[in-house]
Amino acid sequence: MKLYTVPLAPNPTRVTLYLAERRAQGVDIPVEPVVVNTLKGRHREPEHLARNSFGTLPVLELESGAYVTESLSIIDYFEAAFPAACLLPSDPELLAYARNIERTLEMRVTHDLAAWVHATKSPLGYEANAEHAAALVARMQPGFDYAETLLADGRAFLTGSDPSIADCTLAAFFQFMRYTGVDLIAEREKLCRWDTGYRSRPEVEDCFLM
Known part of the structure; x- marks a missing residue:
């Protein structure tokens, strides 16, 4: 999996923090971070727009080739795909x-x-x-x-x-x-x-x- 992201931006940082919290619980989710330079407008280029037509970040690219384009949806995917030591309670x-x-x-x-x-x-x-x-x-x-x-x-x-x-x-x-x-x-x-x-x-x- 690849996580297209950008430093400082809040929604990508939310996912970065989530991944760090899961690592702290012993769950190292196998995802490769790929920085998209928004200051140079890379998020508006065809390569990124093919991943997310809105041009926003983060974007998670799954092994299947599908894309998840909202930060909370990305977190939900990780919670479901890696169910050990989740941040969300089961009760x-x-x-x-x-x-x-x-x-x-x-x-x-x-x-x-x-x-x-x-x-x-x-x-x-x-x-x-x-x-x-x-x-x-x-x-x-x-x-x-x-x-x-x-x-x-x-x-x-x-x-x-x-x-x-x-x-x-x-x-x-x-x-x-x-x-x-x-x-x-x-x-x-x-x-x-x-x-x-x-x-x-x-x-x-x-x-x-x-």
């Missing part, structure tokens, strides 16, 4: 709990956080828009509140005592935030504790560029 209630946290953070924080980065200091060169950025910051506050409530019991990870896909998701997008040089969670003690603790772990620290 239905715990599974729903973990899924609910990840999806809530995706919908309430990370979608807007990615848009905020591009409105503030876009790595793709989009024009800055301070008014739009301010509106996005305001819209993210309930999602930050939600995460802080989860972490109020002192848990190390977003879903409890073990790393989860939710951790991979939020940590990847917080790195994207740091690219701008602006820290939107500086005044949020619990989120800062979680963020620093998560990315300083030896299992994943090499996945981060900043």
